[in-house]
Amino acid sequence: MRGYVGDVAALARKDLLLEVRSRDTLPAMLIFVAAALVIFHFALPSGTGELAGLGLLWVAIVFTALLGLSRAFVAEREQGVLDGLVLAPSDRSAIWLGKSLAALTFLVLAEAIALPLFAIFFSSVDGATIAAVALADIGICAVGVFVSAMATATRARELLLPVLFLPLAIPVIVGGVGASVADSAGRYLGFLALYDALFATICWASFEYVVTE
């Protein structure tokens, strides 16, 4: 058990260290989400109301995550690291978990900028929305990293990621927007937690088959 946690921590640390040195994913995500919020300002005619803005916030979150996820396995592929990781004497699901934790860190950092910006540009963000963002992030990163690994194994590569990911992200959007706009956020938060638990379990259990033959 301790070995497993150690493996996951080492893998996550590797990705974070790589990002600290190369700085290519996080700045892109930050600029992307800020530009998206500015676009939303011009996409919403006056009188459209706060609710439409809250809905678009969720669109921004999913697409920003997608931008980061499309880079998730690029280093592994270009340098042939994945073969080495698969051969390493650790459980293969640790690769998925470590990568998910790193992706989660990037997404949370991007949102730490995006949510205050949204509050300044559009409307204030309440506690339910922040809780929903936190829960949605887990699901987005768990499923997104998994699907990104799948897409990396194909010829179409990054092109395939949005096609595979967006249908799976529809329930996250429902839970997130519901928690932001509905009067009682509880059941939407519960739904997001259910999504996280179910998909994290199936990703954890089946990741081995994605990276091996």
Added chain:
Amino acid sequence: MSTWLRNNALVASAALAAVLLTLAIALVAFYAPLDQDGLNQKIFYFHVPIALTAYACFGWGAWKGLLHLWKRTPGADLESYVAIHLGVIFGAMTLVTGSIWAKYRWGHWWLWSEKQLVLFLVLFLFYSAYFMLRFSVEPGPRQANLSAVYSLFGVVLIPISFLAIRLANAYIHPIAFTSHGPQMAGSQFFTFCVCLAAMLSLFAALYHLELAGKRLDAHLRELRELLG
């Protein structure tokens, strides 16, 4: 008997499908009573069985995918692919028949408050991506693994999406349509069951037909390689 059935599954299921489909069409046309919706309610006897058959296809595809990953059953990958392929066809037919029904019943081709239709749209998108994934990988163990894992995601996504669409209706459509009116009468229920059996046997027949074709293709390729 059971060996005969296994060897002649295509013939048996095709014969059963032909008999049941004829019976179903006859029952829908002459036996099932009209309810207060009039004639257009009859599309219900095709729309709902097709939708349930599509679920059966996706479920069967996921089961074969699981068998591939778990027991490495030879051929399970091909069977999973064929079942999902048919599921997408039945799913597209569900969308078309549902859309026609919505047009005649409510005057719109598309209703976001119709939960089943929206669910099928999500599933249609999801399973269309299955083909992109499958045909973007070289045939071999990797293609089989990725397809099998994706088909398992499908059976988790179906209930989750169903729940999501119910939840979304609460903030998008506060007033839900009551879509089915009164309970089905006995004769209507009987007709519905025959229609469902007909669609399921049609799925079985098409499944065996496509499998036979694909296996023949593979066999032919092997022979050609031996000759070449």
